[in-house]
Amino acid sequence: MKRFILLLCLYLPFTTTASEEARARSIIDEMEQLYRGDSSDATITMEVETPQYQRTLKMTGQSLGKELAFFRILSPKKDRGVATLKRDEEMWNYFPKINKVIKVPPSMMMGSWMGSDFTNDDLVKETQLIDAYHLSMTEDKAMYRVTLTPKEQTVTVWGKIDYVISKDPLLPVSQSFYDEDGEKIRELTFLEPREYEGKLMPSILEMTPLNKEGHKTRIIYDAITFNVPGITKQTFSMRNLKSRF
Amino acid sequence: MLTLRIAFRNILRQKRRSLLTGLSMTGGYMLFVFAYSLLEGSYGNIIDIFTLDNTGHIQVHKEDYLDKPKIYKSVQDRATVESTLSDHPKVKSFTPRVFSPALAYGTDKTAPSRVIGVDTETEPTVSRLREKVSEGNYFSTAPDADGYYEAMIGHGLATSLKIGVADEIVLISQGADGSIANDIFVVAAIIGNRTSFDRMAVYLPLATAQEFLAMGGDVHEYAMLIDHRDNSRRVADELAGFLPDLTVSPWEEVQATFYRTMQSDRQGNNFMMGLIVFIVFIGVLNTVLMSVLERTREFGVLRAIGARPASLIRLITLETSILATISVLLGMVLIAPMVYWLSQVGFLVPEPIDMGGIEFQHMKGEFSLQVFLTPMMFMLVTAILISIPPGIRAARILPKEAMGAH
Numbered sequence: 001m002k003r004f005i006l007l008l009c010l011y012l013p014f015t016t017t018a019s020e021e022a023r024a025r026s027i028i029d030e031m032e033q034l035y036r037g038d039s040s041d042a043t044i045t046m047e048v049e050t051p052q053y054q055r056t057l058k059m060t061g062q063s064l065g066k067e068l069a070f071f072r073i074l075s076p077k078k079d080r081g082v083a084t085l086k087r088d089e090e091m092w093n094y095f096p097k098i099n100k101v102i103k104v105p106p107s108m109m110m111g112s113w114m115g116s117d118f119t120n121d122d123l124v125k126e127t128q129l130i131d132a133y134h135l136s137m138t139e140d141k142a143m144y145r146v147t148l149t150p151k152e153q154t155v156t157v158w159g160k161i162d163y164v165i166s167k168d169p170l171l172p173v174s175q176s177f178y179d180e181d182g183e184k185i186r187e188l189t190f191l192e193p194r195e196y197e198g199k200l201m202p203s204i205l206e207m208t209p210l211n212k213e214g215h216k217t218r219i220i221y222d223a224i225t226f227n228v229p230g231i232t233k234q235t236f237s238m239r240n241l242k243s244r245f
Numbered sequence: 246m247l248t249l250r251i252a253f254r255n256i257l258r259q260k261r262r263s264l265l266t267g268l269s270m271t272g273g274y275m276l277f278v279f280a281y282s283l284l285e286g287s288y289g290n291i292i293d294i295f296t297l298d299n300t301g302h303i304q305v306h307k308e309d310y311l312d313k314p315k316i317y318k319s320v321q322d323r324a325t326v327e328s329t330l331s332d333h334p335k336v337k338s339f340t341p342r343v344f345s346p347a348l349a350y351g352t353d354k355t356a357p358s359r360v361i362g363v364d365t366e367t368e369p370t371v372s373r374l375r376e377k378v379s380e381g382n383y384f385s386t387a388p389d390a391d392g393y394y395e396a397m398i399g400h401g402l403a404t405s406l407k408i409g410v411a412d413e414i415v416l417i418s419q420g421a422d423g424s425i426a427n428d429i430f431v432v433a434a435i436i437g438n439r440t441s442f443d444r445m446a447v448y449l450p451l452a453t454a455q456e457f458l459a460m461g462g463d464v465h466e467y468a469m470l471i472d473h474r475d476n477s478r479r480v481a482d483e484l485a486g487f488l489p490d491l492t493v494s495p496w497e498e499v500q501a502t503f504y505r506t507m508q509s510d511r512q513g514n515n516f517m518m519g520l521i522v523f524i525v526f527i528g529v530l531n532t533v534l535m536s537v538l539e540r541t542r543e544f545g546v547l548r549a550i551g552a553r554p555a556s557l558i559r560l561i562t563l564e565t566s567i568l569a570t571i572s573v574l575l576g577m578v579l580i581a582p583m584v585y586w587l588s589q590v591g592f593l594v595p596e597p598i599d600m601g602g603i604e605f606q607h608m609k610g611e612f613s614l615q616v617f618l619t620p621m622m623f624m625l626v627t628a629i630l631i632s633i634p635p636g637i638r639a640a641r642i643l644p645k646e647a648m649g650a651h
Binding site for chain 2: 048050052053055078079082093095097098100102112114115116
């Protein structure tokens with residue numbers, strides 16, 4: 001009996017962390033699912049602000065599951081038709097003016113995507129938080145605070161990500177990215193929740209890099225529909241990437 | 246006046262000795278001037294090579310573009326800059342440029358390259374771009390029948406992309422507004438050879454490059470030529486006064502590494518020339534000492550009738566200076582035509598020096614006042630210095646002992 005209690009005492013902490021990690025996992029999964037559904041079709045406005053210039057891009061974005069995503073710029077006119085295809089961990093850009101598909105090399109993954117403060121990596125990896133990170137969670141009355149630390153085998157530049165989620169409604173509030181020295185590098189905040197087809201979700205994603213003064217990128221969801229029958233694997237083919245439109 | 250007369254008499258007393266001493270000084274001076282002229286000339290040559298080939302004598306940039314180039318550090322108020330430059334009497338010509346790194350695609354190859362946007366009209370007045378066209382024709386600002394603009398590419402880029410004149414080249418770069426610049430151009434000419442500094446460059450007409458990089462009307466650089474390369478610092482300072490918001494850099498700053506190397510090289514050469522003068526003057530010292538020794542009796546008499554030690558030192562210094570001045574003047578007359586020939590024709594180099602696609606066949610000297618005056622001053626000062634020890638020796642002579650000497 002005594003031995004059993006001892007064993008139980010040893011075991012208990014693990015069960016609680018395990019179950020907590022599972023809860024955190026399901027919460028984050030739900031957050032990720034929020035913007036994606038099984039498939040999604042969105043119209044997005046991206047505003048890039050730097051000390052030197054402001055730029056507004058309008059684009060469409062489609063996704064299917066976790067692995068496939070496709071973006072195409074509608075305006076400004078100069079960039080119209082420039083497209084990005086993401087398949088698993090790979091990315092390609094298509095430039096209609098020169099009729100060329102260019103694969104984003106691994107070395108460019110941390111580079112800016114279309115001149116914004118989002119990196120190519122954000123597009124590729126953002127959807128794999130759950131698999132690549134250890135999760136631990138604390139909660140208070142209004143918020144869940146999930147801390148993500150990378151697993152040993154995960155290739156990432158982040159030492160830690162703090163993910164804050166409000167409980168009611170259950171929506172993402174912010175993500176803070178820290179480097180390996182524990183210094184906060186950038187913050188992604190989720191603003192102005194809006195209903196899209198009856199589904200409440202933040203309509204603005206604002207990325208602020210803290211190491212670059214005056215830089216900021218806002219992604220505004222103008223419209224988004226989920227579980228669109230027209231989006232199939234064909235949408236994410238090289239042929240579609242190269243199609244003139 | 247009396248001292249001067251005595252000095253002349255003494256020089257003329259030993260005509261042969263004075264002549265030989267004088268000739269050794271003349272020879273030393275000529276050697277000095279010749280080496281100095283050749284050295285300054287070859288520096289001048291190298292400086293001309295890169296200032297006239299590319300950098301110009303003075304450049305104007307925004308902030309610290311020269312050290313840390315960023316696409317948005319651009320000159321926006323071009324009208325002010327251009328009117329300032331055209332109003333300055335020493336500025337002969339100037340031209341605007343834009344730069345950006347880019348990825349270049351041939352048919353199936355890729356290479357890193359550098360986009361240089363230049364004004365097709367004014368660029369040839371500052372750099373040798375037009376002369377460096379090795380294949381094809383100098384580009385124009387007009388698009389071809391298919392609407393593609395012309396580009397001129399460096400020899401190295403043409404080789405690595407395996408493209409030639411009339412082929413297409415695709416460029417991808419980052420625009421000033423954060424967009425991805427991408428466009429197709431048609432190769433109008435190949436520039437330079439494989440040693441040119443711009444072997445990996447893509448030259449575009451200015452307006453085309455500005456549109457490609459989404460820069461509006463802005464430029465990154467103004468390069469200019471002025472009346473003479475040696476005035477670069479002074480003119481740069483004057484221009485900086487008119488253009489307080491911009492950075493004005495003379496070529497000494499643009500090519501700082503070269504300039505520092507040149508300065509230290511020059512120091513080494515000055516030491517060598519000092520050595521020539523030193524050897525010449527050991528002989529001169531010998532002569533002066535001898536003439537003092539053989540005149541011990543004479544100095545003794547002078548002292549006895551009341552000449553002061555200081556006036557004896559002055560006498561000997563004067564003798565040497567007169568001899569040195571005559572020698573140097575003679576040397577100047579003899580060497581001047583030669584230096585002139587050196588500056589105009591120069592030595593034929595057995596193998597032409599190739600500098601970025603332009604060949605130099607002659608090693609030329611410099612013909613300027615400085616080339617003659619610097620060695621002259623050096624010789625005269627050394628002559629005075631070297632005659633002081635014998636002078637002191639003469640001043641210390643005691644009349645009593647001197648009278649007994651032979």
